Amino acid sequence: MIEGIFVEGLIYGIMALGVFFTFRILDFPDLTVDGSFPLGAVIMAMAIQKGICLSAGILLAFSGGIAAGAVTAVIHNKLKVPHLLAGILTMTMLYSVNIRILGNRANLPLMRKETLLTKATAFTHGTLSETWTLLLFFVLVVLVIKVLMDLFFHTDMGLTFGAMGGNTQMVISQGVNPATYKVIGVGLSNGLVALSGAFAAQYQGFADVNLGQGIVVSGLASVMLGEFLIRSNRISMLTLRVVIGAIFYKAIMFLGRYYGYTIHLTPNDLKLVSGILIIGALVVTQMKKPAKGAK
Template identity: 75%
Template structure:
């Protein structure tokens, strides 16, 4: 049970890191996430059914997410469409694209299909139970992705991304094209989200075009919960608290799912809880700002 919470939290932490990139670093509210998450899942499932290597399928899932993010950024840059509307347009179109990828089906099971997780379980079955093998695997994956982001954000390009989120005009003055940065940044963000979707499909044993419903809310809740756990401006701590926030969010959802009946709560209320968590986080942040100004 506890292992499952951590595994799901780590899988969704990859998605939350992508959301962190757009919402916190780029200051680009992006709703493409609700479409790129299931896109990663359906690409992974469709390719696995065709016998494609799980590693290559992961790469193509990531690439599909990058392409989706680039479409959103291009709509925003070229047509001067606001961030939110550009994301909504891409998210809406991706629903049909995802259906097409699954050959006009809404879902695709991965039972009796060789996945990355089944291969890993087969290799470690002599020394580890499947749940612990999955936990160790995703700890390693998330740590590698986190470390890669930490290194990226302290490079010259990474620092420019941070500057873009704080002051776009200053970036223009330096002779850098913000449109190009947004294209790259939103692409990388949705690539991570799609990668998370690909892992989620393998872990859950199926891909569904509705997997991404409300994912952006989950990502935002994870980011905001993490911000209350650790206080720092150091990038390694910022990414760490996103990971911790995702695990905490999944733990809260687990408690609501399994023990909510004591207060007459059903699984249908979980999205309400996620929304309330975000509102409470925003309210607490605003209250903290008011208090700091008063002092």
């Protein structure tokens, strides 16, 4: 049970890292996430269905997410559409795109298909249980992604992203085009989200066009829970707390699903719980800011 919470938390932690990139680093509220998450899932599912190399399927899912994010940024930059509306437009269009990718179907089962997870389980067959194997696999995957992100944010481009989110005018004065960086940043963010969707499809055993419904709220809740649990300005800690926040969020959702009946809580109420968690984190953050100022 606990291992399953950690596995799901790590899978959605990849998505939360993408949300963290746009919402916290770029200061670009992006709702494309609700479309790019199932996009990664359906691309990976079709790659498995067609017998394409699994590594190529992962790369295709990541590339699809980058393309979706780039479309949102281009709509925002070229058409001067507000970022929220640009994300909604792309998310809406992706619903039809995802159905097209699945061959005009709403979902696709992956039972009895070879995936990266079945390969990992077969690799440790007889040594570790399936759950522990998956946990170890996703710990390694998330660790690699986290380290790569930490290294990226220490490069000139990564530092420019951080500066652009805080003060766009300063970046412009240095001769940097913020529009180009928004395309790159939003694209990379949605690439991570689509990658998370690809792993989620393999873990759940199916891909569905509705997998991303409300996923941006889950990502925001994970980011804010991480900020509530750990206070730091170091990039290595910022990315770590996002992953920890995702695991903590999944644990709360698990408790709500399996033990919420004691307070008459049903699975239909979980999105309400997610919203309350975000509001609670915002309230606590706002309360701490005046306290620091007074000190």
